[in-house]
Amino acid sequence: MKERILIVEDNKNISKLVKFNIEKAGYECTIASTGEKALEVLSDQPIDLIILDIMLPGMDGFGICRAIKEKEKLKNIPIIMLTAKGEEVDRIVGLELGADDYMVKPFSPRELVLRVKAILKRGKVESIKKDMLMAGGVTIDIPKHKITVKDKPVDLTQMEFKLLVTLIERRGRVQTRDRLLSDVWDMNTNVDTRTIDTHIKRLREKLGKSGSFIETVRGLGYKFKEEDED
Numbered sequence: 001m002k003e004r005i006l007i008v009e010d011n012k013n014i015s016k017l018v019k020f021n022i023e024k025a026g027y028e029c030t031i032a033s034t035g036e037k038a039l040e041v042l043s044d045q046p047i048d049l050i051i052l053d054i055m056l057p058g059m060d061g062f063g064i065c066r067a068i069k070e071k072e073k074l075k076n077i078p079i080i081m082l083t084a085k086g087e088e089v090d091r092i093v094g095l096e097l098g099a100d101d102y103m104v105k106p107f108s109p110r111e112l113v114l115r116v117k118a119i120l121k122r123g124k125v126e127s128i129k130k131d132m133l134m135a136g137g138v139t140i141d142i143p144k145h146k147i148t149v150k151d152k153p154v155d156l157t158q159m160e161f162k163l164l165v166t167l168i169e170r171r172g173r174v175q176t177r178d179r180l181l182s183d184v185w186d187m188n189t190n191v192d193t194r195t196i197d198t199h200i201k202r203l204r205e206k207l208g209k210s211g212s213f214i215e216t217v218r219g220l221g222y223k224f225k226e227e228d229e230d
Contacts, residue, residue, distance in 0.1 A: 003048040003120055004028045008038040008064065009082070010056050014105075018051060018082070021109040022116065035059030039067060042074055049120060051112070052099070054083040054090065062097060069098040069157070076145075078119045078158055082107060088194065095198045098157045101185075102195065118186035135168045135224060136213035149210050159184070160203050163196075167214060167224040176221040196222075 005022050009015040010033045019029045030045070032038035035056055041047065050068070054061030061081060068074045078100040083090070086104035094102050101115055133140040139148045145161060147154045156164065163184050167175065175183075177193045185195075200222055204211030215225050 002026065002028045004030060004046065005116065006038060006041055006047045006050045007031045008033075008035065008050060008056065008061070009053045010034065011053075014053075017109060018112065021113055022051075025113045025117070027116070033057075035061070035064040035067075038064055042068070042077075047077055049116060050077055050079045051116070052079055052081050052083075054081060054085050054094070062093060065094065065097045065099055075155075076158055080112070080115060080119070082112065091194070092198050095195060096202055100157065100159045121186060133165065133168050135171050137210040138164070138168065138207060138213075140165060140168065149207055154206050156203070156206060160199060160206070163199055164203060164207075167222065171224040172226040174217045174220050174223045178221075180221065 005027050007015050007018050007022070007029055009018065009031065012033075015031045015033070019031060022029050030041055030047070032041050033056075035058055038050075038052075052061045052064060056064075059067075061083065065079055065081070068077065068079065075098070079098065080101045080103060081094045081099045082103045082105065083094075084105040091102050100119055103112060103115065131142050133142070137150050139151075140146070141148075142165070147156055147161065147164070163180070166180065166184050177196050180196050181193070200214060200216075204214055207214075213225050215223050217223055
């Protein structure tokens with residue numbers, strides 16, 4: 001069965017362009033021109049990924065993203081925000097609400113397809129050997145996709161989960177931003193490194209005191225420190 005992409009876009013020319021390129025890449029597409037219609041589609045049919053505009057009539061993209069992430073059955077659906085709003089504050093808000101990626105119009109259809117493929121591939125491929133990871137008061141149950149900190153559950157987005165797993169698997173070793181882009185985002189270029197910084201900030205906040213184990217290595221990147229480090 002082909003994976004289905006929901007395109008939430010009120011500009012017919014853009015939605016047709018996106019649909020043409022996504023279907024050409026082998027996926028099925030459904031288009032919703034409003035946030036309300038998008039939520040109806042999500043309640044009626046399985047969706048594997050959402051391409052979401054922000055400036056929509058009625059409920060805007062931020063509101064839609066928030067509504068999706070608040071629903072237990074929908075919260076793990078990856079979201080790519082595709083919008084003309086290119087200010088840093090908009091990007092940060094989108095990522096903090098749980099979007100997996102953020103692209104600014106005008107955009108390259110080929111790049112959009114590559115990002116869709118990368119995100120869907122990340123959801124399929126299981127390259128983690130251990131079922132359980134424990135470090136810095138954090139316990140990760142890989143098969144169940146569950147995180148606890150000091151026995152309290154923590155709700156992470158798909159991207160935050162993958163980022164934390166990567167850092168803990170490689171704890172004690174510095175991970176450059178380029179390496180994280182390649183291994184976590186499955187992208188070698190075209191993803192702003194500020195995306196990583198925003199996810200790290202959000203991850204630290206969600207982990208509470210355990211977030212201090214994620215250290216910034218100035219000029220290089222990040223590492224999850226060993227528990228016996230000073």
